[in-house]
Amino acid sequence: MAIALCFILFACEKELKVDYPDEPSVPVLNVFFTPDSLWKARLVYSKMKTDTSYRPIKDAQLSIVGDDGSTTILHYTAEGYYQADIFPRAGVRYTIHALLADGTDLSGTSFAPEEPNLSVVSFNSAWSTYLFDADLMDYSVMPVYVNISDELATANLQFRFWNAFPKWGRDVNRYFLSSDSLVVLEQKGIPASVINALLPLTDQWQMSFYAFEAKLNNIPEWLNYSSKYENILRATMQTQPETDPRAFDWHKLSIFSLDGWLQNVGNNTSAVFGTCRQAGQANLLLSDDNLKWRMERNAPDERDQYWLEVRNCSPAYFRYTQDYMLQVSQRMNPYAEPVTVYSNITNGVGIFAGYNRQLIKLMDY
Amino acid sequence: MNPVKIQRPHCLGLLFCLFVSIGTCLGQSFTVSGYVTDAEPGERLYGAAIQEQQSSSGCVTNPYGFFSLTLSAGQRELNVSYVGYQKQIYRLRLAADTVLHIALKSDNTLEEVTVRARQADSPEAISGMKRIDMKDVRSLPGFLGEKDVMKSLTVLPGVSQGYEGSSGIYVRGGSPDQNLILLDGVPVYNVSHLFGFMSVFTPEALQHVDLYKGGFPARYGGRLSSVVDVHMKEGNMYKPHSSLVLGPVSSEFMHEGPVVNGKSSFLISGRRTLLDLFVTEGARLAQMNNDEKIIPGLNFYDTNAKFNFYINPKNRLYISLYKGGDRLFSEYSDRSEWTTGVFDENQTKVDLKWGNTLAALRWNSQVSPRIFVNTTLAAGAFQYGIHNRYSSLHTENKETDLNKATVDYQTRIATHSVQVLADWYLANGNRLSLGAEAGIHIFQPGKRHVLNSSGITLDDGNQEVRTIPLAVFVEDNFAFSNQVHLNAGLRYEGEFVNEHLFNQVSPRVNMNYRLTENWQFSASLATMFQPLHLLTNSSIGLPSDIWVPATRNIRPETSQTASIGIIHNFPGQLRWSGELYGKMMHDVVQYKAGHSFMDLAKDWEQMVYQGKGRAWGFENAFDYQDRQVKAWLYYTLAQNQRQFDELNNGNYFPYKFDRRHDLNVGFNYKLNEKVSFTTMWVFQSGQAANIASGDYPVMGEIAEDSAYDPVFGFELRGWQPIDLTPHYNAVRLTSYHHLDVEAIFTRQQKKSTREWRVGIFNVYARQNAYYYYPYVRKNGTRGYKQISILPFLPSISYRLTF
Known part of the structure; x- marks a missing residue:
C-alpha cells in the first residue's frame, strides 16, 4: 500500500x-x-498610536x-508645562482647575501626606x-529593617532603593578655597605658578575637585609633586556634602520584601508598595550585584552612594503608580x-496626586 | 348406563366463560417493548420511530435504543423507521407483554434521504438540538485532511470557533468552559490536541454527536451554554471490521468485532501524530555536529476501547475507556570552548505534557415492560504538567562547576460520578424520566515547585479542593398529539464546597408544534447552573486554562436562555430553519487587569472578577439535498457582551469573541459512486480586541524606560507612555475567512473500500491572525504584528476499511 504524505x-x-x-x-x-518641589503641571492632548x-x-x-484658603495660579513655560514659584503644603487638600480655550474644565483633588519620618533600624x-x-x-540581597511609627499605621507607602553617583564634572562634596588661604598654601611650599592658577577659583563653591585639577594639570610643577601638593590643597579647603539631587545620576536598584503587606507590582523590581496595617517594622531586601561584588572584595568607591527612598502616598498617587507599573510590566x-x-x-485623563518623600542615606561605598 | 348429561346451565356457564375470556383478551392492553438496532453492526438507534398502523399510537426509542408502546390486544402492525434505514413492518398478534429486538437495514438509496420536518417527538424536535453523524463529519474538508468532530460543530449556526485553529467552541455567546462535553457520559475537560487544531475525538471510533445549544433536557446540567454528547460506537456484534487512515498530521487505526457473535463485541482504536518522527529526528540529524542544538518535539495520541456485553434480553453492560495526551518539548544545548581546557556546557529542557483519562461502566436494564434504567459509573481526569530543567557546567583545567535548576508545575481536575436514569413509559406518547447523580470533583488549580541553582526551593500554588456534586431531575416527554410535543423538566443540582452548599432548581421547557407537514414551530426556556469555572485568557491551544470550583468568594455561574424557532420545508429538497435566542449569564469570571494564566501559582481567587453576560442571535440554516448534491448556507447574526463593575466604568462591552456575522456556505457534489467534491467557505466578523488606540504621557519621575517580558523575551525600549483605551474591547480585528476544497476518490472492492482524499485548506491563502503581539516601528510608534500559520495548505490522506 503506497502512502503519500504532503505537509x-x-x-x-x-x-x-x-x-x-x-x-x-x-x-x-x-x-x-x-x-519639597514647586508646583508644576503638564497639560497636553493624548495622541493616537x-x-x-x-x-x-x-x-x-x-x-x-487649597482648603487652607490659598489660591495658586500656574503660568505657562514650554512644552505644555505650567508652574508657579510656590511650594505645596503637607496636609492641605488641593483642587486643581484647568480651563481650556474651548471651555473644557479639567479638575482633580488630592493632598500631600506628612513626611514619612521612618528610621532605619538596622x-x-x-x-x-x-x-x-x-x-x-x-x-543577591541584603536585609534592611525600617521602623514604622504610629503616625504611619494606615499609610500607603512606597519603597525604592537608589544608587547615586555624581554626574560628570561633579563630586559627592563641594569645595571652597578662600583667597586668604592662598597665603597659607604659599607658606606650605605650593609653587607660585600653582597659586596663580588657583586664584580664579577662590571664594566660590566648586562642584568638584576636578575643577581645580583641570586648571593644575597643565602646570609642570604641579604634576611633578601632584600627590604631595594635592594633600596640602585638600587640607586647606573647606568641603561640604553635595545635597542637590540634580548633581547626581540616580539609578533604580531592585528591592523586595518578605512582608506580606509589601509587594512588587507584576515583574517590576524597582519598587515595593504596601498599605500599613499597624506600626512596627518593615523588612526590606535590597539588591545590587555590583555592591555585593565590591563588598566581597573590599573595594569601595567613595563616590557611590546608596539611598532608601520612602514615599508616603496619597490614595491617588498610590493607585496611579501601581497601575502604571503593572500596565508596563505586562505590556x-x-x-x-x-x-x-x-x-x-x-473631563480628561491624567493624575493630580500628592506624596511626601523621605530619602535615607544608607551608606557610601 | 345413562350417558353423562351436560346440564344446560353448565353449558351456558362454559360458553359464558369462553366469551368472557375472548372478550377480556380483546379489551386488554399489553406492552410491546424492546430495542431498535442497526442490523449490522448492531448499534442501538436513538430516535427510531415505532408507530402502530391502526391506532396511530407511536413512540421513539430513547438514547439507548429502547422503546415501549402499550397497545390493545389483537393483530397489530408496527411501522419502524429511522432516517437512512429501510422501513420495516412488524406484524404480530398481541396477547401478552412482548419484547422485540428490531434490526433495521441501512438504506443507501438516496430516494429515502429526504429533508423533512422531524417527527414531533424525535430528538431533533428539541429546539436547539442537532445530531451529527460521522459521515457528515467525514464529508467536510478539514485542516490538512484531518476530520474533526469539534471543527464540524463550528459549521453550524450559533457555534463559532475562537482563534484560528482553536478547538474551543463558543455557543450562543458562551465561552468554551460553558460547554459540557461528554464522551460516553464522562465529562472531558480539555479537548485540544496540537495547539487546538484538532480535538481528542477519533472519528473512526465514534457513532454520532448530539449538540444541544438550547432546550436542554433536565438530564443535563453543570454548564451554561451547550451540551456536546459524543457517543462511541458499540462495536460490531456480527463481524469484524477495521479501518486505517493515514494522514499528513496523524494516522489512526480502528478494529471492532464480536467476542461472541450477536452477544458481545469490542472496539479498539488508536491515533498518533507522525510529526515528531520528521521534525524531531530531522532536527537531531541536521544538528548532529553543531555545538549549539535546538531539538523541538511535538506529539499526541488517543486510544479508545469499548466493550459491549449482552447479559440477557433485558440487561446489557458497556465499558468505555479513553486515554490520550500531548507532549510538547524542546531541548537546547550548547557548548562553548574558550581556551584549551576551559569550556561551558549549557542545557535547557522544556517539557509540557497534558492529557485526559476517561472510563465509564454503563448498565442498561429493562426493569419492566415500561421501565428502562441506565446506570453509569464514570471517572475522568485531565492533567497538565510543565517540567523544565536547566543545567550549566563550567569546566576549567579539569575542575567543574555545575549549576542546576528545575521548575515543575501541575494542574489537574478529576471527576468520579454515578448516575441512575429511569425512563418510565407512562402511556403512549408520554415518557417520564427520573434520575439522580452524585459524585466527587477534585481540583488542583495549580501547584509549583522551583529549585534554583543556588539550592533555594519555592513551593507555592493553590491547595487541592474536593467538592461533591449532586443532582436529581425529572423530565417528561409528552406528545399531546401528532402535532404538539412538550419536553418539560425540573433539575435540582447542588455542589458541596468546603461544607458550603451551592444549589439551584432549574426549570426546563421545550415545546414543538407541527402546524403542517411543512411548517413547524418550537420554543424553549432553560435555566442552567455551573458550579465550576475555567480561568482562561490564552490565545493559543496550550492547556494553560485552569479549572477551579465555585467558592464563597467566586460564586457559581447561572444562565437563562430562551429561544423560538421555525422550520419550513420548501417544495423540492430545500429546507429552512430559523431560530431567535436570547441568553443572560450571571457570575461569569474573567482575569483581573494585568493577570493571566502566567500567574501560575498565585491564589486564583484574588485574580478574577465576576460579572454578567448577555447574548442574542438569529440563526438561519438553509439545507438542500438530493441524490447528487448537498448544499448548505448557515448564517448567524449575533451580539455577545460582558459587564464587570471594575471594567469599562461598569458598562457593558463586547465580549472578545463577539462576532456580528458568522457565515458558512458549503457544497458537496457526488459525481458518481467513485468521485465526489466538497467545498466550503467560512466567514466570521473580526473579533473584538482591547488594543489601545492612543496613549498619553506619564509623570516623568516614575516613567519606566523599558517594558520587558522575561518569559517570552519581548522587549520595548524607550520611555513608556500610558495606553489609552477609552472603551473596553472597542477595536475590531480583521475578519476571518477561508475557502477549503476537497476531492474524494473511492474504490469499492470485494472486501475493502479504499479512499483517497486530496484537499486544500485556505485556497486563497488568507492570512488569518493566529496570534498578535506589540512591537515598536522604526518611526518610534507602537504597533502590532500578527502571526498567521495556516495559509495555503494542501494535503492528501488515505483511508482503508476492511
Missing part, C-alpha cells in the same frame, strides 16, 4: 491591520506634588485652590539569595488582561 506548514508575520475607532484626542493633566508627539495645550488657565551586609517568584530569577505579555491606569481628572 507544508510555515508561519507568516505581518503588521496587524487594526481598525481603530474614531476617538478624539483627550486633554491630559499630569501633576505630582510634594512639599500612529502619532509621534503630544500636542501641548498652551492657553489654559490653571489654578490650584542593615547589614549579610548577602543572601532571593528567588523572585514573578520572573524566577535569583537576586509585552500577550496573554495578560489589559490594565487601565487610574485617573482622577474629570
